[in-house]
Amino acid sequence: MIKRVFAFFAVCLLLAPALAAQADLIYEPENDFYEQHSSEILYLGRSFMANGADGFAQVRKEPGASSVIAELQNGEATYFQYSCLYDGDFWGYTSAYSGWVMMDQLLVLYDYISFEEEHLAKFYSYGGDYGEIRKEAAAIAWPWPGAEAPLWTFEDLDVENFWVSHAYTDDYGREWGFVTYLYGYRSIWICLSDPLNRGLAAQSPAPEPEQWVSDTEHTEIAVAGGLSPEVAILAIIIVMVLALAVGTVVLIKVLWKPAKN
Numbered sequence: 627m628i629k630r631v632f633a634f635f636a637v638c639l640l641l642a643p644a645l646a647a648q649a650d651l652i653y654e655p656e657n658d659f660y661e662q663h664s665s666e667i668l669y670l671g672r673s674f675m676a677n678g679a680d681g682f683a684q685v686r687k688e689p690g691a692s693s694v695i696a697e698l699q700n701g702e703a704t705y706f707q708y709s710c711l712y713d714g715d716f717w718g719y720t721s722a723y724s725g726w727v728m729m730d731q732l733l734v735l736y737d738y739i740s741f742e743e744e745h746l747a748k749f750y751s752y753g754g755d756y757g758e759i760r761k762e763a764a765a766i767a768w769p770w771p772g773a774e775a776p777l778w779t780f781e782d783l784d785v786e787n788f789w790v791s792h793a794y795t796d797d798y799g800r801e802w803g804f805v806t807y808l809y810g811y812r813s814i815w816i817c818l819s820d821p822l823n824r825g826l827a828a829q830s831p832a833p834e835p836e837q838w839v840s841d842t843e844h845t846e847i848a849v850a851g852g853l854s855p856e857v858a859i860l861a862i863i864i865v866m867v868l869a870l871a872v873g874t875v876v877l878i879k880v881l882w883k884p885a886k887n
Contacts, residue, residue: 655707655721659688663710666845670709670718671813672739674732675835676702683731687724689717690849696723703735711844733835738804738813741770741830743841745794752793752803758821760785765821767814771802772829777814779822793818796829 654660660667676683676698685696689712698704706718709729716729734740742749759765763785767777771794790803800819806812817826 655719655724657688657719657724659726660708660719663847666847667708667710667719668842668844670706672737673703673705673735674718674838675735676700676704676731677733677835678731683727685720685723685725685727687726689713689715689726689728689847695725698723698727706732709840709844711846713849714846716838716840716844729838732838734838735835736832738770738815749792749794749804752790752818754801754818756785756788756790756818759783759788759816759818762822765816766824767805767816768802769815770830771796771800771815771817772826772831774828774831776824790816790818798827798829800826
């Protein structure tokens with residue numbers, strides 16, 4: 627048991643630089659709800675497939691809003707940057723539509739995070755010299771080790787600034803390196819043993835999308851006065867107008883004196 631605990635903390639130390647690098651690159655949206663509750667909203671950075679009960683997932687300007695600004699047809703994949711817990715429900719933000727979708731209308735696609743959850747205990751520090759990559763100044767990016775297809779090819783690599791945060795060896799003996807950031811792209815894997823081979827045998831094909839379950843604790847954003855955001859704002863405006871009207875009447879009664887004949 628003690629060995630497992632030490633192993634877990636060792637892996638966490640391996641991943642710490644990767645997490646720090648990603649934190650510096652997080653995109654912050656121009657969204658009123660995000661700006662109001664940014665301290666309670668968490669970075670997500672994953673792709674989801676729409677899976678609404680009515681054949682689509684509804685996009686709203688903010689969680690709990692009554693109006694729908696767009697619909698994602700079931701099967702449509704979209705990237706979500708943030709998540710939050712609002713009035714008991716999880717919501718995700720996508721910049722593709724500048725809006726929020728209830729997470730129970732989505733299925734998460736298998737990605738590098740899914741792979742990490744399955745193989746975290748096998749990650750280790752890379753101690754090699756990037757020999758083949760340094761020689762060719764090129765490498766193929768993969769979504770995770772053993773994926774069915776690569777993403778793209780990097781050419782004219784600046785090897786001096788190329789850095790692997792942690793590594794993994796698959797069942798074929800191939801060594802893979804996880805790169806947190808490279809030429810504007812984040813969170814990719816490169817086969818260090820065979821960096822330019824696009825025909826590597828697939829070992830971990832993507833399973834079917836599944837229901838998303840948060841593995842991080844969210845601070846719940848409470849509904850203002852038990853009302854939806856739109857109704858709450860309207861109520862505040864009405865109260866302000868009524869207060870102004872009442873104040874005006876009181877001032878008139880106090881200050882206005884009818885002229886005497």
